[in-house]
Amino acid sequence: MTTHGSGQRLLSLPFASKISALLVMLTGGIVLAGWLLNAVILTSGIPGQTPMNPTTAATFVLSGLSLSLLESPNSKRWVRRVGLALAALVGLIGGIKLGEYLFGWNIGLDQVLFGRQLQNLNADLPVRIRMAPNTALNFVLFAAALLLSGLGDRGVQWVTHGFTLAVLTTAVFALIGYAYDIKPFYSVITYIPMSFITAVTFIVLAIGLLLCKPGFGVTGIVLSDYPGGILTRRLLPVVVLFPIVLGWLRLEGEQAGLFGETFGVALFAVAMIVVTTVLVLWNGISLNRTAIERRRVEEALEASEERFRQIAEHAHEVFWIATIDFHRVLYVNPAYEAVWGRSRESLYERPLDWIEAIHPEERDAVAAQFERALHREADFDVEYRIVRPDGAIRHIHDRGFLIRNAEGQTYRIAGIAADITERKSLEERLQKQAHYDGLTGLPNRVLFYDRLHQALALAKRHSQQVAVLYYDLDHFKEINDTHGHEIGDLLLRAISDRLTAAVREADTISRLGGDEFAIVLPDISHVDDVSRIARKILVELTTPFHVKGHELFTTVSIGISLFPDHGTEPDELVKHADSAMYRAKQQGRNNFRFYSASS
Numbered sequence: 293m294t295t296h297g298s299g300q301r302l303l304s305l306p307f308a309s310k311i312s313a314l315l316v317m318l319t320g321g322i323v324l325a326g327w328l329l330n331a332v333i334l335t336s337g338i339p340g341q342t343p344m345n346p347t348t349a350a351t352f353v354l355s356g357l358s359l360s361l362l363e364s365p366n367s368k369r370w371v372r373r374v375g376l377a378l379a380a381l382v383g384l385i386g387g388i389k390l391g392e393y394l395f396g397w398n399i400g401l402d403q404v405l406f407g408r409q410l411q412n413l414n415a416d417l418p419v420r421i422r423m424a425p426n427t428a429l430n431f432v433l434f435a436a437a438l439l440l441s442g443l444g445d446r447g448v449q450w451v452t453h454g455f456t457l458a459v460l461t462t463a464v465f466a467l468i469g470y471a472y473d474i475k476p477f478y479s480v481i482t483y484i485p486m487s488f489i490t491a492v493t494f495i496v497l498a499i500g501l502l503l504c505k506p507g508f509g510v511t512g513i514v515l516s517d518y519p520g521g522i523l524t525r526r527l528l529p530v531v532v533l534f535p536i537v538l539g540w541l542r543l544e545g546e547q548a549g550l551f552g553e554t555f556g557v558a559l560f561a562v563a564m565i566v567v568t569t570v571l572v573l574w575n576g577i578s579l580n581r582t583a584i585e586r587r588r589v590e591e592a593l594e595a596s597e598e599r600f601r602q603i604a605e606h607a608h609e610v611f612w613i614a615t616i617d618f619h620r621v622l623y624v625n626p627a628y629e630a631v632w633g634r635s636r637e638s639l640y641e642r643p644l645d646w647i648e649a650i651h652p653e654e655r656d657a658v659a660a661q662f663e664r665a666l667h668r669e670a671d672f673d674v675e676y677r678i679v680r681p682d683g684a685i686r687h688i689h690d691r692g693f694l695i696r697n698a699e700g701q702t703y704r705i706a707g708i709a710a711d712i713t714e715r716k717s718l719e720e721r722l723q724k725q726a727h728y729d730g731l732t733g734l735p736n737r738v739l740f741y742d743r744l745h746q747a748l749a750l751a752k753r754h755s756q757q758v759a760v761l762y763y764d765l766d767h768f769k770e771i772n773d774t775h776g777h778e779i780g781d782l783l784l785r786a787i788s789d790r791l792t793a794a795v796r797e798a799d800t801i802s803r804l805g806g807d808e809f810a811i812v813l814p815d816i817s818h819v820d821d822v823s824r825i826a827r828k829i830l831v832e833l834t835t836p837f838h839v840k841g842h843e844l845f846t847t848v849s850i851g852i853s854l855f856p857d858h859g860t861e862p863d864e865l866v867k868h869a870d871s872a873m874y875r876a877k878q879q880g881r882n883n884f885r886f887y888s889a890s891s
Contacts, residue, residue: 312500313360320352337489345423363504383435389428424486463494471540610709631711633680651677687716729803732788740802744862747814757816758855762869766847766881768807782839790832826884849876850884858887
């Protein structure tokens, strides 16, 4: 497993795998060119070394090409199929050559492909140039690893790395054999040996396969930022390379007569002890520093968690954390109990209590908004009502945000839910004050004009009539002067109640100020309907009012204007209704008059 700190290294490793594949193809191509041009130096790489078999070189070209095609992250399906086919061909060639040794097959693949070139060179070489059995086995193992890796199943990647490490081990053994002049390391029994250049090419090929998917398996362990990964990266190159180099220097010194065998063994032992001691001390010091730093980070994290806990436990807002599917609530602070009226334990046991507490009229809409936010992987901001167990309604403002891991994947969701019931109540009161009369509770002038605008817009679309009734109370000033403003205010409320009962539900009755009222009558079919409502108002007000022991009588004078006959704009209709009202007063009060331009 890798951590965020190793992310940049992981991003560059697939590119290194591509380079390895290209180097393998280039090496195979150069060797093939050497065979075609009869240039021995190109077939072996080092003068005096055993040449690479031409079939081996061709198989390396196929292996590198297959690796390049299969491990490209954005390769198309047909490209991957070609890569799998090439990997299978590599395994087939290796299997055939291995079968020649195991079962005595005489297929003659080398002679079929490169017979003339082999015939020209074999007479001049100490060994017959064939693909070595350990080389053939390596191609079979590599092909199997490549085919498994090409399937894309992470479950088999450890098997893939196992095959690849077997190839790498065989090649490293061959190099050690050449360094120490130990023939069994690079040659199986008396068979054809694996050439030096073949061993080097296998190492490059195996490393390329290990690096192509670095986030898991052996490579994931080596590249992780955990102590195991750090220790492996430091020790592995020294453990592998230092004995090889030291052994080669000892062998060369003994052969050159610089020192005897006993001194060489002692020198080898002392050098290994010194290097091993330095490595152990260096890594011990480094791991101690890492442990100290990690402890500091853990202490800082614990302090941060404690500060968060103290803040969250005393916050008035509800802070919550849940799984991305909301099937489990991971944390909710005590404010939840105060706001929702339910225990935190019940929410932990039944996470859906959160959703079920939402008001039935809003539950589906809130759930849908929540699902849309998760689908878009975006934060959400929503207001809704909840119903407490005692039946009380609370208004909630809930803001949720997604929590992502180091790889950018969403795995948690958190949020802050605030109780905004008081704010909502204040908004409602302010809204009522802005649009309703404080004394009577009727719509005020602002809301009256808004309703009139709406009625006229609807009437224009459907060719309907709208009536505006404008009236004030007759002799109301005398009642105020005689009985006082308190009685006058109570009378205005009583009159408002009777006027409301006299009109239709769709009509808007408004107090414009003082003792002046206005009514919007939408959807008028005939003028007689307006007259009937006006008469009903007059009749309602003829019955005396009883206010705090006083029997009070009052009447109204009503002026009426019609849309579209008397105007098309709100101000125009109100002005003409007002004019008609004064005409009604002049004609004796307690009556109504329609607007007439001639009057």
